[in-house]
Structure formats: structure tokens, C-alpha cells
Amino acid sequence: MNQKNMCPRFEKALMILNHRWNTLLIYQLLDGPQRYSTIKNQLSISSRVLTERLKELESEEIVLRTVIPSTPVVIEYELTEKGYAITPVLKAIEEWSSKWVTIAEE
Amino acid sequence: MNQKNMCPRFEKALMILNHRWNTLLIYQLLDGPQRYSTIKNQLSISSRVLTERLKELESEEIVLRTVIPSTPVVIEYELTEKGYAITPVLKAIEEWSSKWVTIAEE
């Protein structure tokens, strides 16, 4: 994937944001810190892939994972500053979709 | 993929834009109308998937396909108005990446 003369940062950004589920996950976390099970219930993602993506976003420092030592243990995920900085991208998608995207109806 | 109470247009926008290669393809077409082989050479996408994605973007009216009856026949792809309207999304990704994305170096 990718070309000779494209900015490598932009390219990497696309690789992260276009990876299936990631944008939706970030969008979901804009509502604030949330537990694993909350996220899983809101999106119809499987636990296998959810765990995988959260780890990816955590390693990219877009998401922060916090262990709450209750019983049973609860894990909270939230966006970092870098993560919240993606907001304008989501806003731009929202604007484009509200102006241009149509849903087939019967 | 997806939730009960999310705007269906936004959801659809995400499905289109997050589909592997699509955003990069649109980005590439911002340079103006281009032939199939040009696109293929610029991105390292396989012809199988390139054809598939161009058809998808065409059916979403993001891309316009034009046959130029030369010999051998040449096909030109270009963004529609709806397609060019995605520019702010790409700009937002560019800005985010230039501020926040780092590349590992050794």
C-alpha cells in the first residue's frame, strides 16, 4: 500500500484511520471514557477484533487504557489528546455525509 | 458494523471512506482526471482490487468513469462534485497527521 512521494505521516494516518472499526471506535469514545463492555455493546464488533483494535489504538497513543481495581476488574478506555485531535476529521465526515450521502429507500 | 442510534448517513460515509484503499484513491484523484494505469502505478494496489473499488466509488457517484475511444481504449477516472467535496476530510487528516503522527526511526 502506497506510493513513492506521499508524505509518510499522512500515509500512516490513513493506515490507522482506515483500518476497519478504528474511526467508529474513536467516534464512540468522543462521548468520554468508556468500559470495554460498553463499547462492545454499542458497536456490533466482536470481542476478538475489539481487543485487537484497542491495543492498536493504545500503541498509537490515541487511546488510554486504565485498570480500575474493582471486583471484577473493570477497564476504562478513553481518548488521549492525540485521540481527541481527530475530532475535526469526524466533523468533516459528518458534514460531507449530511450534504452528500443518501440512503436507498424503498 | 454499527449501532442503534447513529445517523445512518454518517454510518454509510464511514463504510465508504473506511473501506480499504478508498480514501487513498480519492486522495490520488484530487490531482485531477487520471487513467486506470496511472492510478495503478501510483498506488501499489492490485488491478483486481482497483477495479472493484473504482466500481464501488462510481456506484456511489464519487467517481466518474469516461471511456476514451482511442486504440487501445483508454479509461479516465475523475472525482465528481460529491467526490471533490471529500477534500475537507482529507485536509483534516493531513493536519492531524502533521501535528500528531510520528514515524518510528532507527
Added chain:
DNA sequence: TTCTGTGACTTACATTTCGTAACTTAGTTT
């Protein structure tokens, strides 16, 4: 007039990624 070349795809098949459902682990309440 068969032979070679071109652009834009297809096709067949291997590899990777994803989804599904069942299982694990540690501590807790019954």
C-alpha cells in the same frame, strides 16, 4: 497474414483478516 504490443480489466488460487462461539481467569456472592 500471422505475430507482437497495448490498456483495461478478469480469473484462479493463495494468504490474510474477520466474525462466531466457546473457553479462561480471578475474585465474590450464594
Added chain:
DNA sequence: AAACTAAGTTACGAAATGTAAGTCACAGAA
């Protein structure tokens, strides 16, 4: 002990993607 809970894992089949070779229509070369 048995059952329960949250946050994962695991095994495995299904779907998406990559790779390489092939197709088609026509044109100019040999």
C-alpha cells in the same frame, strides 16, 4: 463447592485481499 462477572483468548470457518497469469479488441510490424 457452584454460579457469576468483566475482560479478554482460542480455535476455526468465512470473507476480503493479494498475486500472477490470462482475456479481448484492435493496430502496426514483420
